[in-house]
Amino acid sequence: MDEFLAWLTAQLDNDERAARAAAETFGGAAEWQFDRLTDDDFGTDYFLHVGDRTILGAVRPGEENAGPFVVSELEHIARHDPARALRRIGAARRAIQLHQPGRDRPDGVEYCLECGPSWRGNELVVYPCETLRLAAVEFDDRQGYRGGWQPEP
Template identity: 30%
Template structure:
């Protein structure tokens, strides 16, 4: 049996799902840390023009995000990735990880084929391959 296949059949799947969940936990922690309004929920950002050339990124209660002014493209990009959106994305990814991990168990209840579930899970995890804990035997490790 190929070494990668052995990993897939044994501990690699649960280990990868757990590690990916930990990465999502870290994403949530850093995203929630952007709320610098003394605990008030201020997680929706938007780009507001300063003049024709520069924008500021502001939170819902007019708190300026960061220091300085940005090009319109940068400001709109930063605002698009506001904490509220990132938290929704993290929740969606957690749901997928749970479904895919269930599909890899001996008696899955999802109906997703094991090979498809493994491929999807590893593709999701590849985003975090530069973080500590990434295993060389997981697909996509180069």
């Protein structure tokens, strides 16, 4: 397997393990919900529901946060729940299936079989294609990422 594809697949495998472990921690609950309940003069209570568990982050008048989490943290956690992470990983895996490398050019240059050979100015676009470079850029802070894999600005 191509070095880029092996690296990208390993990143997806790691994220998939983490997402499945997080869901399992909460009894396999995949869908996480963020709720806002306005009470009275005491302020607004914010909850993150994960399966049969509820995490409270309460905001009181004049206070940024009176619970264990800042409300923006709860919103972020709910938006990036394991189910969403697994959908993102599935989409990236499908992109990898579609954008395989090929070498049927006489010069042996490797290019994406889905995108075909293309040119940027006088330079032949080689594998990985722009689609896979975009799929990998979210992992650019991880060990093994190469600057040459950056998508075009």
